[in-house]
Amino acid sequence: MKTRFLKIERSCVILCLLIPLLFVVADLQGTAKGKASRRSGRSGGGDATVIGQQAIRAYQRRDFIHSYELFNQCVKLDPRDSSFQFYLGMSALQLSKFVEAEHALCRVIVMSSPDSEFATIAKQTFKSWRSQFHGIQPYSQVASSNLMRWDKNKGPIKVWVSNGLQLPEGYRGPQLTNEKCKSLYYMIDEPGFTQRLSVVQHYFPEYQQIVKDGVNDWGWIKEEGMGSIEFVEDPRKADVVFFWCAEWGGGHVGMAFFPWKNYDNSRCIAIIETEYLRQLGQRASKELRKTSAHEFGHILGLNVHSDNPDDVMYGAPGKAMTWMESKQYSNASSISRNDFVTLRALYELPPDEMFEPHSFTPQPKKTQKKH
Structure with missing residues (x-):
């Protein structure tokens, strides 16, 4: 995360809020934190700094119409600057542009570490203006990794779901590692x-469609201009493949592996465990759909868990989910508004890593020479 601005007085920030926020505003000191280079690059950095200085002066004198216009320009020049996004959101808020404010402040939270100053204030803003923002709680996507997502302009994400197939010995459950994914491609x-693959134990044929239903819970991404989902019958044509394992262990009920860079045939590999489904009994179908939606949420780019049990992406950030936590997760609803606004914000930002749909060209069959 990076910011540009010099110190803004606490009194100025509080004064600019029509409804006071019930917390002590931290120093909004513009530091040079986290100025790591990004694949998407950065254009117009110098221009953004100049415009940003004009914008913050307009904000300080409560000229929110001009600060909103100027911060909009800054965000277009450098969308990964959290201070630009924050003050764009706050300027929009003062103009009762609640939709624009929601988008900008969601981006602040998604692109920032959870304990950063701007993210903390953005969260409190959503809490204090609960009726206007419907109580949303977006969650950070940079706690343990960079921003990553699919290229929304490169065609559908093609998904193949196996009918109970488990990977070969040496690739099953916890045996599968990131490094082994290269050979698996x-x-x-x-x-x-x-x-040549076998069907995993405790599998039922109806599970295949349930997984597809869980994936389709994210189907609204098409209407939002964030790409689309397409199911295929041939795993070689797929960007995402779902396999099964009897038991993963360590509290995991599912796992998703992101594709390796610089591999033409790389793809996302998702694994779902059947042992936990067996233990759930009649609840298995319902929980399988949620687990499938959860894993596909990771695949779409939500690499960091939510800490809200009502979200489908709920989990224990930074560590494996325990069995008790997985039971709590099983009681969560389907895709929540929090999941929605978090993914939407992610796809509004230039990522550090971009996934592109898989392109498969069948190898020509070898023909024997006639003698």
């Missing part, structure tokens, strides 16, 4: 690979 591309 080539195995999946081999003709007849899936025909």
Whole structure:
């Protein structure tokens, strides 16, 4: 995360809020934290600084019309500056532009570490203006990683769900590692690979459609201009493949692996455990759908868990979910408004890493020479 502005007095920030926030505003000291380079690059940095100085002066004198216009320009020049996004949101708030304020402040939270100054104030703003923002609680996506998502302009995300197939010995459950995914890419591309796989124990044929239903819970991304989802019958054509394992262990009920860079045949690999479904009994179908939605949320780019049990992306950030936590997660609702605004904000920002749909070209069949 990076910010540009010099110190803004606490009294100025509080004065600019029509309804006082019930907390002590921290020093909004513009520091040079986290100015790591990003793949998307940064354009117009110098211009953004000049315009930003004009914008903050307009904000200080409560000229919110001009500060809103100027911060909008800053955000277009440098969307990953959290101070620009924050003051754009606060300027919009003073103009009763609640939709614009929501978008900007959500971006602040998603692009910032959870304990950062701007993110903390943005969260409190949503809490204090609860009726205007419907109580939303977006969550950070940079606690343990950079921002990552799919290129929303490169076609649908193609998904293949196996009918109970487990990977070969050595790749099952916790045996599968990020490094092993590299060789698995080539195995999946081999003709007849899936025909050589076995069906996992405790699997029922209806599970395949339930997983698809969980994936489709994110189908609204098409209407939001964030890409689309398409199911395919051939795993070689898929960007995302779902396999199964009997038991993962460590409290995990599902796992998703992101694609490796610089591999033409790389793809997301998702694994779902069947042992926990067996223990759930009649609740298995309902919880499988939620687990599938949870894993696909990771695949879409929500790499960091929410700490709200009402969100489908609920989990224990930074560590594996315990069995008790997985039971709590099982009681969560489907895709929540928090999940929605978090993913939306992620796709409004330039990421550090961009995934592109998989392109598969079948290998020509070898023909024997006639003698």
